Amino acid sequence: MNKKLFSFLFLFLALSMMCITNSCKKDDDSNGTNPIIGTWKCTASGSATTLDYDEVTFKSDQKGSWKFVYKDGKIEQYDIVSWGTTETKLTIELKLRGSSAEPTTNIWGYSVSGSELILSWADADYLYKKQ
Numbered sequence: 813m814n815k816k817l818f819s820f821l822f823l824f825l826a827l828s829m830m831c832i833t834n835s836c837k838k839d840d841d842s843n844g845t846n847p848i849i850g851t852w853k854c855t856a857s858g859s860a861t862t863l864d865y866d867e868v869t870f871k872s873d874q875k876g877s878w879k880f881v882y883k884d885g886k887i888e889q890y891d892i893v894s895w896g897t898t899e900t901k902l903t904i905e906l907k908l909r910g911s912s913a914e915p916t917t918n919i920w921g922y923s924v925s926g927s928e929l930i931l932s933w934a935d936a937d938y939l940y941k942k943q
Contacts, residue, residue: 845872847924848897852940868940870895878906897922902931 851869868878869892876892893905893915902922907915921932929940 846870846897848902848922848929851943852929853943854938855941856939857936867943868892877909878904 848870849872851867854863854866854868857863862882862884864881864883866878866880869876874894874896876895878890878892880888880890882888889909890906891909893907895902895904897903900921900923902920904918904920905915906918907913918933923930927942929942931938931940
């Protein structure tokens with residue numbers, strides 16, 4: 813009887829350890845890198861624009877930068893003071909580089925699929941490719 817009880821307890825403990833180990837691994841995977849992290853260049857715009865292109869960088873420390881290059885050669889650079897995501901929304905605090913003005917908060921619709929990022933703002937979609 814003791815041998816059966818010992819075998820049962822050993823099997824129970826082994827299965828429990830496997831469940832705990834797998835549970836921890838799943839938790840670690842869900843805390844992985846946000847797919848928006850990286851540098852993205854706009855390749856298509858859903859609205860008429862005077863922009864030649866824009867490029868945005870999201871860093872893992874919730875900061876980054878956004879550069880707008882206009883067709884007339886003008887360049888505007890913004891610092892991303894902070895950013896965060898929910899399932900479908902991207903919130904960004906932007907500040908014009910060198911300006912003493914307070915950052916502005918913008919909320920975008922967004923989705924990431926592989927190397928493509930779509931940002932949605934004011935009924936227009938903007939397609940970005942990961943650089």
